Amino acid sequence: MTFRPPLRLRLDGEALVSNYQWLAAQSGNAECGAAVKADGYGLGAREVVKRLSSVGCRQLFVAHWGEAEAIADLVPRAQIAVLNGFDADDSASALSLGALPVLNTPQQIARWKAAGGGRCHVMLDSGINRLGLGPEQIGQELFNGLEIDILLSHLASADEDVAQNGEQLAQFLAMASCIDVTRRSMANSAGIMLGSEYHFDLTRPGLSLYGGVARPEMAGTIRQVVSLQALVLQLRMLPAGSKVGYNALYTCDGPTRVATLSIGYADGYRRGFSNSGSVVFEGLRLPVIGRVSMDLLLVDASAAPSLSEGNWVNVDYDLPTAAKQSGLPQYELLTGLGQRAERIWI
Ligand SMILES: *Cc1c(COP(=O)(O)O)cnc(C)c1O
Numbered sequence: 497m498t499f500r501p502p503l504r505l506r507l508d509g510e511a512l513v514s515n516y517q518w519l520a521a522q523s524g525n526a527e528c529g530a531a532v533k534a535d536g537y538g539l540g541a542r543e544v545v546k547r548l549s550s551v552g553c554r555q556l557f558v559a560h561w562g563e564a565e566a567i568a569d570l571v572p573r574a575q576i577a578v579l580n581g582f583d584a585d586d587s588a589s590a591l592s593l594g595a596l597p598v599l600n601t602p603q604q605i606a607r608w609k610a611a612g613g614g615r616c617h618v619m620l621d622s623g624i625n626r627l628g629l630g631p632e633q634i635g636q637e638l639f640n641g642l643e644i645d646i647l648l649s650h651l652a653s654a655d656e657d658v659a660q661n662g663e664q665l666a667q668f669l670a671m672a673s674c675i676d677v678t679r680r681s682m683a684n685s686a687g688i689m690l691g692s693e694y695h696f697d698l699t700r701p702g703l704s705l706y707g708g709v710a711r712p713e714m715a716g717t718i719r720q721v722v723s724l725q726a727l728v729l730q731l732r733m734l735p736a737g738s739k740v741g742y743n744a745l746y747t748c749d750g751p752t753r754v755a756t757l758s759i760g761y762a763d764g765y766r767r768g769f770s771n772s773g774s775v776v777f778e779g780l781r782l783p784v785i786g787r788v789s790m791d792l793l794l795v796d797a798s799a800a801p802s803l804s805e806g807n808w809v810n811v812d813y814d815l816p817t818a819a820k821q822s823g824l825p826q827y828e829l830l831t832g833l834g835q836r837a838e839r840i841w842i
Contacts, residue, residue: 502727502758503837504808507539509547510842511719512705516548518717519701522688526695529555531684531702533563533579538764538833539706539722543841545570548705555646557598557700561586564595577617577646580627587611598648600627602638609641617646618675622667622682623660624652631671639675646698647677654686654694655710661690686710708826709816722830724811724837726759726775731797731805741786741794746771748785755782755797759811760790764832768822769793775809778802782809 520528530553531537536544545556545567556576558564564576573594581604582590582597590597591611598617599605608616618639621628628649629638649668653660668682679697685704687694689711704710707721733753740746740754748754757775759765765773765788773784775795782795782803793811797803812818815826822829 501836501838502729503763504725505539505833505837505839506723506725507543507839507841508719508721508723509543511707511721512539512544512547513551515705515707515718515721516551516553516701519685519688519699519704520553523683523695523699524692526683527555527679527698529553529557529681529698529700530705531557531700532567533557533559533702534831535563535566537702537706537827537830539830540839541567542570543839544705555698555700557702558595561590561593561595565593568593568595574615579619581619582608582613596645598646599642600629602629602633605638605642615643615645617648618642618644618677620647620649620668620671622649622664622671624650624664626650626652629671631667634671634675636674644675644677646679646681647672647675648681648700651682651684651687651690651694654684654690661687661694665694684710685714689713703827703830706830707815708830710826715816720814722813722815722833724759724763724765724813725808726757726793726811728755728803728805728807728809729758729792730756731803732756741770742789743787746786746794751798752785752796753798753801754785755795755803755809757793757795757809757811758791759793761788762790763834763837764829765793765811766822766824766828766832768824769818772821773818774812774821776812777807777809781812 532541535541576595581600600619619628681698683694683699685701736750738748767788770787777800780800
């Protein structure tokens, strides 16, 4: 590229691999796959898949066929599962791509059989009531002639200690008992921590691969993968009483050295960080002041007299902390990351 963006996403490949290996170990005897949908939760699916494949991760989950296509040259195609199923319009290209659909409805199953699709996966809805076959929809004849590799179900509240987890487990076991499959899979990142009865043959973490702390038991072990660095575009000394940013959400108490940084909500640094986020320069923490703009961010740099135009600062983006600062879920902090930043894998 001719111009280097004034914003960088630093992606720690070692931390990604370490998180995968820890989640795989926590999965006990079950194989550990990976959810790489939404472009690898915003990091870049291709780079994520290369790194996870190199340490033995085989089963991958995406949401769309286009996402499967985007990684199809990197892994054996049958290792890619497409969670959102199999649309009539997808038929021809889906079959020729060779990734396997997760069939979610009787119609999808009928369509797959009619297309002579062969091996596939099936999603059972054990209580999230979102996507998959409900208990009232299953019967032996539905599955006749289907060659099912993975039978999946998805937990609604694995990040909480609630009765719904056990209820979903019981429902999945009851529904699965009459279906002939190769592998069963229920646990997402948080589900892995619920114990071995949730592991079955295959786990499928997403969030925690990328640094998300899905449950408190993961704190201190799951490593931060994504960090952000923004360029300082301007520095000014403002007198006490100056109003800062859109709608003057911040007023300077005293004389304040304000730095303007090249990151904004269009980059995924969302408006929830207004007056609450922070950045670090040479170990000094500088608070975000005022409202986050589309392309710009203001911080109080009074504590860092050596900061100058053209310096890079680290934007605090440890996911549990950033979620508290912004009031946004860790999932959205990752998947919202914009495309303008330069992605640098270290
Ligand atoms: C996104 C997704 C996952 C991964 O969930 P995390 O909470 O990110 O670990 C697993 N299974 C299904 C069906 C999903 O949609």
